[in-house]
Amino acid sequence: MAERSTAAVDVADNSGDEPLTAQADQSTADGVAKNRERDTDSDEAQGSGGTERPGKASAPELHSGHKLARRYRLEDCVTRLDGFSSWRAVDEKLRRAVGVHVLPADHSRARSVLAAARSSALLGDPRFVQVLDAVEENDLVYVVHEWLPDATELTTLLASGPLEPHDAYQMVSQIASAMAAAHREGLAHLRLNPNAVLRTSTGQWRIRGLAVNAALRGIASDRPQRTDTEAIGALLYAALTQRWPYENDAYGLSGLPKDIGLIPPDQVRAGVHRGLSELTMRALVNDGATASRHEAACTTPEELVKAIGEMPRIRPPEPAFAAPPEYQRTTYQQGTYGRPAPHPGITQPVQAPPPPLQSRTGRALKWAVSALLIAALGLGSWQLADALMEQGKSDDSNQTQTTDEGDKNTGEPRPAKQLKIQDAVEYVVSGSAQHPEDVGETYDGDSSTYWRTASFRDGPVLAPYKPGVGIVYDLGSAQTVSTAAIGLYHGGDHTTVNLYASDSLRPSPGDLKSMQKIGTVTTSGTTATVKVTKKVKTQYVLVWLTALPHAPGDQYSDPGYKQAITDVKFTG
Secondary structure, three states: OOOOOOOOEOOOOOOOOOOHHHHHOOOOOOOOOOOOOOOOOOHHHHOOOOEEOOOOOOOOOOOOOOEEOOOEEEEEEEEEEOOEEEEEEEEOOOOEEEEEEEEEOOOOOHHHHHHHHHHHHHHOOOOEOOEEEEEEEOOEEEEEEEOEOOOEEHHHHHOOOOOOHHHHHHHHHHHHHHHHHHHHOOOOOOOOOHHHEEEOOOOOEEEOOOOHHHHHHOEEOOOHHHHHHHHHHHHHHHHHHOEEOOOOOEOOEEEOOOOOOOOOHHHHOOOOOHHHHHHHHHHOOOOOOOOOOOOOOOOOHHHHHHHHHHOOOOOOOOOOOOOOOOOOOOOOOOOOOOOOOOOOOOOOOOOOOOOOOOOHHHHHHHHHHHHHHHHHHHHHHHHHHHHHHHHHHHHHHHOOOOOHHHHHHHOOOOOOOEEOOOEEEEEOOOOOOOOHHHHHHHHOOOOOOOEEOOOEOOOOEOOOOOOOEEEEEEEEEEEEOOEEEEEEOOOOOOEEEEEEEEOOOOOOHHHHHHOEEEEEEEEOOOEEEEEOOOOOEEEEEEEEEEEOOEEOOOOOOOOEEOOEEEEEEEEO
């Protein structure tokens, strides 16, 4: 059940030293080169200090639809350069999107690429994009790795401006810790640049191309730890200033002005965090000094992690709440309706209301009204008691049997109450996420917006290739849910919706088996009303789709089995 996503992020950093125009001339045979990377820097611009050895073999002639090992179907060519090519592909055995690097087996770098890929796969650190397979077969060497559809590379993030201090702090902390762990296992990156750093939809930072990208490009370094540490410093410099800390422009960023040397970030841009600025200079090649020249340089990722730990923690900014506009009385409320204001655009002063009845006559009037009310209440109570006594006598003379069941049935049913949704998170059990950034569209009160699934090849039932897709909703507190009304974008045969009571807003993938199922419905229309069959009190409710109708292609996805949720409303 292959998933399709137009928002997929390339997980291969295989860019070269040629400009984009030169790369475009080397596009694939079918004319498709989507998500082409913007890495146009040279090693000098990157400041890596590495060396590159040219390959001698030509790139294998591959095309979209070609299968490797009767399993990996190539879809789109991302890069074709230096005798190797990188592709977005589909693992037809596990029904998931993957990335693939391919080069001839007689390529001068084939052995080093295989060794680097296998070493990286053994690390198994989730902070790195994982290598899934490394194979030599039929005169080809290919490396299969994760595909991250919900991640955004740092190059794209910096296109709109520098990062906030807290985001930059999180980025350098996570990247430095990951590289320190890799170097402890004897692995280096040597191509750590803004294209190799990704931020997922959950805010985690991940690194792609560990060891493999350098092997593909034939890059080596006599000081790998120093090279990677300087690269982390360059990433932090770019995140704080939106400038590349060398004279050459690279990764869509302008370089520093010529002949001024390496100046601290807080001298490039106003408002840069002072501690992060000094940390940047300690990581970069800077004659072993910081901006204030008081601290020693960090020459390894481990030293950089220690320096970050000694800094005061940078907290996220407080959420800003806009003050409500000051209440303005209208001219109608002021008793001047139909007459123009003496000064247009200026609200007339409001006259103070008259004081309450404080005179002798006013006080006497208040006491008289109070006495009348008390007398009326007493008379009404007496008449009501007399009527009840007469009715009791009549019931005693005629009643032969009384049952509790009759008393229960006399009460009117309690009216349904709509429960307010406070938050929602997409739930992923296996494979990749659908569109987690759009879950808020399902309870925004606008039926024209929606959260959509990917387009699947087989259906309507998603199992066994994928157990389902769905969203966990937070009701704010424990509530007794009676009904869920769900608006659907596509009709047809058929959509199956299940409701589960969850223990948290972000349950782990294995929690689905232990969740209590409280309702289910199958529909062929564009609405699904799920009535809860097991009354439970829960704060979190999972809306889980296990079968999807077939729908035609649109601007977002190809034809296939898919669905979209427009509105979700819970009543209790």
